[in-house]
Amino acid sequence: MVTPDDRPQVPLRGVLFDRDDTLARTDRGVYREAAAWAAARFGLEAGEAGRRMAATWAAHAEGWWHLRSEEDEAAFWEGYRAELGRTLGLTDAQAGELLAAYPYERFMKPVEDARLVLETLRAWGLKVGVLSNTLPSIGRTLDALGLADLVDVAIATCTVGVHKPEPGAFSFALDALGLEAAEVLFVDDRPENVAAARALGLRAALIDLEGREPGALHRLSDVLGLVQASVEG
Structure with missing residues (x-):
């Protein structure tokens, strides 16, 4: 089982996703x-x-x-x-x-099981956020992907003025979610963003949908296993 980190855990209350190559791919x-x-x-x-x-x-x-x-x-x-x-x-x-x-x-399409994963997280009582280095129209892109209704907070970093992996981008997302860092699992396809999130106290997991990176999540649905392990732990 891939684990985001091994620090003592507090109850998980939210999952924060990157968009591109995490929830969506270029078609x-x-x-x-x-x-x-x-x-x-x-x-x-x-x-x-x-x-x-x-x-x-x-x-x-x-x-x-x-x-x-x-x-x-x-x-x-x-x-x-x-x-x-x-x-x-x-x-x-x-x-x-x-x-x-x-x-x-x-030009975007949702990754496999994207809607199912977000629906499941919401059914488990978790908040769902998206933090992406992208243009201001993030809401429109999530709507086109058929995911907007399952996202509590969607943040395009350019509207904040700081981009991942800058700490301010994560702080803004946490404030928007109304959660503490230790209560949030962050999922991103870039190692530098995952490392930055962990340094700020978030739980964080690298995702590699191409299956090339050992130890990374290789399917979005693997996130559900991480969440279940956190709850059971």
């Missing part, structure tokens, strides 16, 4: 679908359109860290739309049509 098939849609709609070559779309996103993928609100994010997407249009040779209206058909959240 690579949607990239191909979007490129094919743009090719058919605007007379582009699908393969080249896909490559240019990927390159444009890669150039903007880290440009959201300074955003603080959904209004800031709207301006970010306006800039992205203009650049995407230039890259693909589309008008602003055409680029806007592409982004409307394939918004950011459409």
